[in-house]
Amino acid sequence: MSRFLGATVTDWKYVTGFRADKSTITITRRPVLPDTRSARHRMLAELFSDGKALQDVTVSVDSYAYDGTEASYRIHYKPTLATGMEANRHKLSEALLAALGTHESGQLWRVDWAPEKPIITLSLRKPLATMVMHSLKIPAADLPVPQLDERGIARRQQMPWPGSDPSVPGQRLHVPYASCETDTGVVDAYWNISDDSSAPHMLVVGPTGGGKTVLLTTVITELTLRGVPVIGVDPKRIELHQFLGYPGVPAIVFEPLRAAEFIYALWREMHARTKYMQTQRLKARNMPLLVAVLDEFFILSAAWTQLAKSGTDEEKEVIKRCNPLGRIGELVALARSAGIRLAVGVQRPDAHLFGRDSGSVRDNFQTRAALARLSSDGAYMMWGETTVGRDIDAKIRGRATVSDPSGDPALAQVWFTPTIDDHPAARSDLSAEELHAVDSLRPSRDTPVYCFSAELAQFIADEQHLITTMADDVREPVAVSASSVTSLIDHISDAIPAGALEEGMNIILGLDDEPDRTGTVLTVETVRKVARDSDGTVTEEGLVRVGVSVESTGRRPEVLILEYSGLDTVFLAAVDLAAAA
Numbered sequence: 001m002s003r004f005l006g007a008t009v010t011d012w013k014y015v016t017g018f019r020a021d022k023s024t025i026t027i028t029r030r031p032v033l034p035d036t037r038s039a040r041h042r043m044l045a046e047l048f049s050d051g052k053a054l055q056d057v058t059v060s061v062d063s064y065a066y067d068g069t070e071a072s073y074r075i076h077y078k079p080t081l082a083t084g085m086e087a088n089r090h091k092l093s094e095a096l097l098a099a100l101g102t103h104e105s106g107q108l109w110r111v112d113w114a115p116e117k118p119i120i121t122l123s124l125r126k127p128l129a130t131m132v133m134h135s136l137k138i139p140a141a142d143l144p145v146p147q148l149d150e151r152g153i154a155r156r157q158q159m160p161w162p163g164s165d166p167s168v169p170g171q172r173l174h175v176p177y178a179s180c181e182t183d184t185g186v187v188d189a190y191w192n193i194s195d196d197s198s199a200p201h202m203l204v205v206g207p208t209g210g211g212k213t214v215l216l217t218t219v220i221t222e223l224t225l226r227g228v229p230v231i232g233v234d235p236k237r238i239e240l241h242q243f244l245g246y247p248g249v250p251a252i253v254f255e256p257l258r259a260a261e262f263i264y265a266l267w268r269e270m271h272a273r274t275k276y277m278q279t280q281r282l283k284a285r286n287m288p289l290l291v292a293v294l295d296e297f298f299i300l301s302a303a304w305t306q307l308a309k310s311g312t313d314e315e316k317e318v319i320k321r322c323n324p325l326g327r328i329g330e331l332v333a334l335a336r337s338a339g340i341r342l343a344v345g346v347q348r349p350d351a352h353l354f355g356r357d358s359g360s361v362r363d364n365f366q367t368r369a370a371l372a373r374l375s376s377d378g379a380y381m382m383w384g385e386t387t388v389g390r391d392i393d394a395k396i397r398g399r400a401t402v403s404d405p406s407g408d409p410a411l412a413q414v415w416f417t418p419t420i421d422d423h424p425a426a427r428s429d430l431s432a433e434e435l436h437a438v439d440s441l442r443p444s445r446d447t448p449v450y451c452f453s454a455e456l457a458q459f460i461a462d463e464q465h466l467i468t469t470m471a472d473d474v475r476e477p478v479a480v481s482a483s484s485v486t487s488l489i490d491h492i493s494d495a496i497p498a499g500a501l502e503e504g505m506n507i508i509l510g511l512d513d514e515p516d517r518t519g520t521v522l523t524v525e526t527v528r529k530v531a532r533d534s535d536g537t538v539t540e541e542g543l544v545r546v547g548v549s550v551e552s553t554g555r556r557p558e559v560l561i562l563e564y565s566g567l568d569t570v571f572l573a574a575v576d577l578a579a580a581a
C-alpha cells in the first residue's frame, strides 16, 4: 500500500509507451483511486452505462441527510429527441423510482426533469399519508359566513377564512377536499368556486367503491360550512341520502324524472338570476352561490334517454319539456356568471356521454379528480396526457390524481369524511374519532337557497314534501329473486355508450321491449362478441353489433344479435345481479 497526493492507493495502472525516434520505452504508473461512491451512486451511474436510455451521463450527489446518507442526486445527460418526449421521460422516471426503492429513512424518491436544462434531480419526499381524517379544527359556529341582505345579495362576498391569506381574493370559496403533492411539498387541493375561478365546475371520476361518494361528501360538508347551499342528485339512492335534512342541503333528488325537473328548474333559475342581475346592476360576485351535485351522471343521462324512448306518455312529456341533457350543456356554459356551480360524479371519463357537444362541456369541468388508475384514453381525456394518473396505488383508499392549485394534475389523498347521517343506525357504526369528525363538520346554521325563480322555489318545496311522505311508502321487505327484478335503477352498476361495450360485460336487456316497465322481466346477458364499424370509430351513426348467447332448447345456445348506434346507451348489471344471472 502506498500514498499518492494524500490518498491511500491500493492499485496502480501501468501504461507502456514507445518512442522510436529516441529508442526509448517508457513505463508510466498511474494510481487507481478507490471508488468511494456509495452503492446507490454507483448503481445510478451503471444504470445508464450502456448509453441506451440516456447518453453521456454523469451522476453527482446533490445533498446529504443529517445522518450522512445521500439525500439527492443530479443526473446530467446529453439531450436528444427521445429525451424530450413525455412518454420516454415517464418510463425513465418509473425505472429510476423502481431502481431507487425506499430510502434508509423510509421516505420515497421523486424524480424531476428540469424544464430547460438536461438535468434530472432525484430527491426525497415525505410519503403522502394513506389516510387523512377530515375534521374541522375550530368550532363550526366560529366560522365566518358571508353577510347577505334579505335577497341573498352580498356586497362583499369575500370573507376571510381561518388560515387564509387576506391578500388572496376569494379564498373563503376555495373548497378543500384533499392533500396533494406539488413541487413545493404537500398542499391542500381545492375547488375554487369564487367568481374569479377559471375552473368553476368539478368533475369526479371513480369506479364503484373508488371513493367518489366520500370525495363528494367531503366537498359538500366544506361547502355548507362556507354558507354555500347544495342540492344533490343521486340516482343510485344510497350515496347522498345521508344529506337528507343536513343544514344547507334543502333537497336530495333520487328519481330520474324528478332530476329532469330539477335540471329544468335550475335552468329557469339561471335565467331568472341573469335578468335580476341586469335590472339591479349586480355582478356575479354579488350573487348568492348555489351548488348542484349530480352523482352517477351517466346512469342519470341513460335513464333519461330510456324514459324518452320507452316511458309512459306522461314520462315522455316531462323529459321533452325539461330536456335535461340539452339544458345541462347550457348550464355548464353559462351558470357560473349567475352564481351556480356544478359538481358531477361519473364512473369513467367518457368522450361521448356528455352529448354531442361533449368536448366543450367537458372543458368547463376544469377542477378534476380521478380516483382510479386510468386507462391511457381516460388519462388523455382527464389530463390531456396519456401517462398521467396511471400509476395510482389502487390498494390505498382515497388515493387520486387531482387538479393542484395551479391546475396541473397531482398525486393526492382525498380527505376521509365518514357518513354524516345523524340517524342512530348510521352513527352506531362510527368510531369515537369518526363521530368527533362528523360532529365538528356539521354547520351550526342552515343556509337557505335564495330562489330568483318560482320554478326552483316550487321544486324545493315539492321535494321537501316528497321526503316527508317518503316514510309512508316504506314497507317491510319481501324476498325477490333476480328473475323477477322489476326496478331498473336499483340493479344497474353503470351506463355506457354501446360503442364502448366489450366482451365479457354483463348488460341488462328487456327494457325497450315493454313500454310499461313495471312488471317487465329484465334479463342479464353477457356480451360474447362486439363488431364495430370497420374503422373502429364510434359515431352517432356508426353501427355496433353485439352478440349475446341466450338459452335455447337445442344443443347449442342461440346467439342473439343486438344492433345499436354508437351513442346508444346500454346499462351494465350490478355485480350481484350479474352473478345471479
Ligand SMILES: Nc1ncnc2c1ncn2[C@@H]1O[C@H](COP(=O)(O)OP(=O)(O)OP(=O)(O)O)[C@@H](O)[C@H]1O
Binding pocket: 131, 132, 206, 207, 208, 209, 210, 211, 212, 213, 214, 215, 239, 397, 398, 399, 413, 414, 415, 416, 417
Ligand atoms: N378518502 C378516503 N380515505 C379513506 N378511505 C376511503 C376514502 N374514500 C373511500 N374510502 C373507503 O372506501 C369505501 C368506498 O368508498 P365510496 O363509498 O366513496 O365509494 P364510491 O366510489 O362512492 O362507490 P360507488 O360508486 O359504489 O358508490 C368507503 O366506505 C371507505 O371505507
